[in-house]
Amino acid sequence: MTTAAEHPWGRVDDEGNVHLRTADGERFIGQWATGSEPAEAIAFYERRFAALETEVELLEKRLASGALSPSDAVKALDKARENVTGAAALGDLASLEARLTALAPQIEKAREERKAAREAEVAAAGERKTAIVGEAEAIAAGHDYRKGGERLSALLDEWKALPRLSKSADDALWHRFSAARTAFMRQRKTFFAEQDSKRAEAKKAKEKLIAEAEALSTSTDWGATAGAYRDLMARWKAAGAAPRHVEDKLWKRFRAAQDVFFAARDEANQALDAEFEANAVVKEQILVEAEALLPITDLEAARKSWHDIADRWEAAGKVPRARIQELEGRLRKVEQAIRSAGDREWKRTDPEKSARADDMIGKLERAITETEEALTKAEAAGDAKKVKDLTAKLASNRSFLEMAQKAQADFS
Incomplete structure (x- = not known):
């Protein structure tokens, strides 16, 4: 810290006036009490400059980190300029003003970058919202009322987290999304109302079946009653599900009645x-x-x-x-x-088979005799071809005769 009346960026005169040196000459910035040490005045106005310098440095860092939006950065820059321009401080105020001036293009660049990012973000949001609407409409056209409701709720939360589009585009997509949700919820309400009605009817039907089962539980007509219980079980399954909070209770009563009967039957069978x-x-x-x-x-x-x-x-x-x-x-x-x-x-x-075998043998024996006679005549006539054919026929008939005689033997 300078302790003399002179300072690189100003001075304190004999009357306690503090002056700042600028490019345009000296500028009066304040007065110090007469009789006090001039160094105290210089130190006071140096601290003022240090505070301004810190303000400029902080603004530079915040702008570089992206912590400030362009609009907030402009406001902060204007305020810093206001504080620096004509400030009552000892230091290089011109350099601070120059640093602040250099921030303006950076703020404009950040504004353009943020605008481009916003446009990209909005475009991506538009694609995602369009996809959400398509999925919502597909869910509304289906009948998965349990998972569908949960999925639509998740899609709604996602929609709320996305940036808004232009008013017309956002409103058009929202109208489709809302219409799909409304249609699905209306169908879902109708479906579950019908389900509740069916479950109520199933409850009544099962209560009647329980009464029948309990009435049969003391029967000793084991076969007929076991068949009756099989029929009751088929009717129980066909009745459908009762409301969740009573289904287990109904089943336990129904099963308990059967257990009584089958336990008694098993005991009786064990005795038998x-x-x-x-x-x-x-x-x-x-x-x-x-x-x-x-x-x-x-x-x-x-x-x-x-x-x-x-x-x-x-x-x-x-x-x-x-x-x-x-x-x-x-x-x-x-x-x-x-x-x-x-x-x-x-x-x-078998007499019929034996008779058929005898008949076949007789026919074959006659055929063999006739073939032998014809063969003798053919040999005498020298008819070589006929001799060959009759010889083959004779061999075949004798083979069949042998088989027929063997079959006849099996019946004797």
Whole structure:
């Protein structure tokens, strides 16, 4: 800090007047109390200049960082110029004014850049809003009333966050978007009203089914009642869904009634299975006799034994359900073996087939005799071609005769 009455940018005279040196000469900027140190006056007006310099530096930095909008920058620049021009301060005020003047083109450039960015932003917003409208109209044309509503809400939030377009363009797109939302919400309201009505009807129908199920729960007519429950289940599914807050409760009541019946049926079946276990032991013994008939070597003896086995099998009674398939399967295997053996015997002794074989043999024998006679005549006549043809025919007939005689043997 300068402590003399002289300063690079001014001076303090003997009367306490403070002067600033400018390109146009000295300019009176203030007066200091007579008798005070001139250095104090110089320091005071130096601080004023430092404050102005800080103001200019801050404006430069804010403009360079883009923190100020062009309009705010113009206002700040005007205010800074007002403060610098004719300021009562000791320092290079002309350089501050020059720095402020240099900011004007920067502000104009920033204005143009911001304008271009705004135009690009508006153009992008126009494309996005057009896409939002298209998606909204597609949703309105569909029937996904759950996800569609959520998506339209998200699109509305996105629309609000986008910049406005020109009034006419923005209003036109908004009208389409709003119309699509309104149409969808109207359809959605109608749909859910219908759904509520259907669920209410389903609730009534299921309450009736529950009453039927509970009435059947104490039945001991196991077969018929199990069939009735299957029918109830089909009707339950066909009734559709009841309101969400009661659907689970209705199902638990419906299922509980069935559980009561089927638990009682299972208990009764378990008691019957214990009773039928003794019958299974008897049938296992019968199976030992039946399976001893295999393989079938004496068909008539096997048939006689089978009749007795079948009678005793029926008389033995029912067996536990878990063993029915196993025991019946073993018995059917023996029965099938006897039936197959009978079929084979019938085919072997079929009188019609035997008669047909005898008839064929007779025809072939006569044909062979006639061919042999014709062959003898052809040889005597020296007809080589006829001899060749008759020889081939004779060989063929003899081959067929051999096969027919073999088939006849199978029936004898």
